[in-house]
Amino acid sequence: MNRPLLSIEDLRVTFDTNEGGLTVVDGVSLSVNAGEILAVVGESGCGKSVTALSVLQLAGTNSRVSGGSINFEGVDLTKLPADQIRQYRGKKISYIFQEPMTSLNPVLTIGEQIMEPLMLHEGLSRKAALKEAVRLLEMVNMPSPDVRVREYPHQLSGGMRQRVMIAIALSCKPALLIADEPTTALDVTVQAQILDLMENLQKELQMAIILITHDMGVVAEFAHRVAVMYAGKVVEVAPADAIFSQPGHPYTQALMRSIPAMDSDVERLPTLAGTVPSPAAMPAGCRFFDRCDFGIAECQKTDPPMFGTGHEHTVACIRAEHVQCHFQRTQEKA
Ligand SMILES: Nc1ncnc2c1ncn2[C@@H]1O[C@H](COP(=O)(O)OP(=O)(O)O)[C@@H](O)[C@H]1O
Ligand SMILES: [Mg+2]
Incomplete structure (x- = not known):
C-alpha cells in the first residue's frame, strides 16, 4: 500500500x-x-x-x-x-491562488519575489538566488527570462503572472x-x-x-x-x-x-x-x-x-x- x-x-x-x-x-x-x-x-x-x-x-x-x-x-x-x-x-507545501495579481507584491520585481523563498528556505546567496530565479522562469516557459526577472507584476500579462506564481511555488521543490x-x-x-x-x-x-x-x-x-x-x-x-x-x-x-x-x-x-x-x-x-x-x-x-x-x-x-x-x-x- x-x-x-x-x-x-x-x-x-x-x-x-x-x-x-x-x-x-x-x-x-x-x-x-x-x-x-x-x-x-x-x-x-x-x-x-x-x-x-x-x-x-x-x-x-x-x-x-x-x-x-x-x-x-x-x-x-x-x-x-x-x-x-x-x-x-x-x-x-506550496499554494497557488486563483488570482495571480493579488498574490504578487506590486512593489517588488518578480525576481525579488522568486528569490525570497530561495534565500529564506534554501539558504542561497543573492547571486545564486538570482541565477536560480532566471532558471525557474525558463522552466515555466517565460519569454526573455533574464529581462522579465527585473520587471514588476503590472508589466506582465495574466498568464505570465500565473507562470511567475508557479515558478515561486516550485522554487523549493x-x-x-x-x-x-x-x-x-x-x-x-x-x-x-x-x-x-x-x-x-x-x-x-x-x-x-x-x-x-x-x-x-x-x-x-x-x-x-x-x-x-x-x-x-x-x-x-x-x-x-x-x-x-x-x-x-x-x-x-x-x-x-x-x-x-x-x-x-x-x-x-x-x-x-x-x-x-x-x-x-x-x-x-x-x-x-x-x-x-x-x-x-x-x-x-x-x-x-x-x-x-x-x-x-x-x-x-x-x-x-x-x-x-x-x-x-x-x-x-x-
Ligand atoms: N472568512 C470567512 N468567514 C465566514 N465564512 C466564510 C469565510 N470564508 C469562506 N466562508 C464560507 O465558507 C464556505 C466555503 O467557502 P469556500 O471554501 O471558499 O468555497 P469554494 O472554494 O468551494 O468555492 C462558503 O459558504 C463561504 O461563504
Ligand atoms: Mg474556492
Whole structure:
C-alpha cells in the first residue's frame, strides 16, 4: 500500500461570525499520494478553498479547526504553532491562488519575489538566488527570462503572472502543490498552456498536486483521482476514469452534464436547479436532497456515510447503486 503523503481526516472548519459559529467544512476526509494529481471539484461555496487553505493554516483568523486532523509526513499540521507551520509554507507545501495579481507584491520585481523563498528556505546567496530565479522562469516557459526577472507584476500579462506564481511555488521543490483554481482568471488558450506546464513539471519533479477546479473538462484531462465536494462534505472519491464511467452520486452526474456549458464565470450549474444550502441552514440528512432526482424518504433522515462501490471508489449516497445503473442505461441509449 502506498502511504498517503497528505491525509485529511474528518476535518471540520468553523468560522466565528457575528451570527455565531458556521461550520463550512464538515467531516471532510481526503488523501493524496506522493506524485499523484488529486482533483477536488464542486460548485462555488462547497468548501474546497477552506479545506485546502486549512492545510497551511491560511483559512483566516476567524477560522478554527473544530475537529479532525491533517497529517503530512507523520505530523498533524492543525496542531502546529504559527512559527512551525511557516516552515512548511512554500517549502514542503506550496499554494497557488486563483488570482495571480493579488498574490504578487506590486512593489517588488518578480525576481525579488522568486528569490525570497530561495534565500529564506534554501539558504542561497543573492547571486545564486538570482541565477536560480532566471532558471525557474525558463522552466515555466517565460519569454526573455533574464529581462522579465527585473520587471514588476503590472508589466506582465495574466498568464505570465500565473507562470511567475508557479515558478515561486516550485522554487523549493515542494512535495505537494495545492493549486486553487489556478487558471480560472485566465483565457482559455492560456489556461490550457498553464495546465500543460503544471502537468509536465509534476512529472519532472514527481510532486503531488491537489488541483481545485469547478471544471470537469480540466479533471478529465489532468486528474488521477477525483474528490467531489458538496456543501462542506466529500460526497464521492474515485479514480478519474471511474468518475466519468460510473459516477455514483447524483451530484457528480449533474457536474458532468455541465461540462460543455461550464465557463469560468458560472457560479451555479446550468443543468441543476437550486443552489448549495447555506452553512447557516444545513438540512438534516443528505444535503443534496432538495436538488436530487433520486431521493427517497430515508435520505432526509440520516447523513449518508461513505461506502465502497468499486475499486478505490466511495460514494456518500444510499441510492448509489441505483444511480450508477441509471447512468449506465442513459449512456447506452446515447
Ligand atoms: N472568512 C470567512 N468567514 C465566514 N465564512 C466564510 C469565510 N470564508 C469562506 N466562508 C464560507 O465558507 C464556505 C466555503 O467557502 P469556500 O471554501 O471558499 O468555497 P469554494 O472554494 O468551494 O468555492 C462558503 O459558504 C463561504 O461563504
Ligand atoms: Mg474556492
